[in-house]
Amino acid sequence: MIYDYKVATAKGGELSLSDYKGKVILVVNTATGCGFTPQYAPIEKLYEDYHDQGLEIVDIPCNQFGGQAPGSDDEIHEFCTLHYNTTFPQMKKADVNGANELPLYTYLKSQKGFEGFEEHPFKALLEKMFSEADPDWDKKSDIKWNFTKFVVDREGNVVARFEPTADMANVEKCIKALL
Secondary structure (H helix, E strand, O other): HHHHOEEOOOOEEEEHHHHHHOOOOEEEOOOOOOOOOOHHHHHHHHHHHHHHHHHEEEEEEEEOOOOOOOOOOOHHHHHHHHHHHHOOOOOOOOEEEOOOOOOOHHHHHHOOOOOOOHHHHHHHHHHHHHHHHHHOOOHOOOOOOOOOOEEEEOOOOOOEEEEOOHHHHHHHHHHHHHH
């Protein structure tokens, strides 16, 4: 269950996801130098619009995709607050795939695997890049890129996975339905 997991905060503490029991949770791996980085703005808007109704955001910066989150936790936080006025809490930078992946991500991927990219200007580029590296890339549950989002309902169930190519309006619709 999602509530069994903990993640390190950017400030050196620890967040137990059990603290979010009864809340809707959006878990997202982020990066400051990515083509999807502008998604910080609609994620912040979600937080502003729905936090009082029970939405929590777990932002986990990740440098595994093209080295697009190279800074320290403090530098990442400064970038996000300066450029996107983010107010939601950020966690410590971490891996979401591989030998050092957060146990939280092992769990999330076991609950919702990859189901394909939505139509987006970056779709063909991503598919070409991944298929050249691994012909079975689309059959694996690994996180494919920055800004992959998981939505967890108030009972702790992982109910949706949105790839970075997903329309943020669809992410909002999913969250609103759960609040």
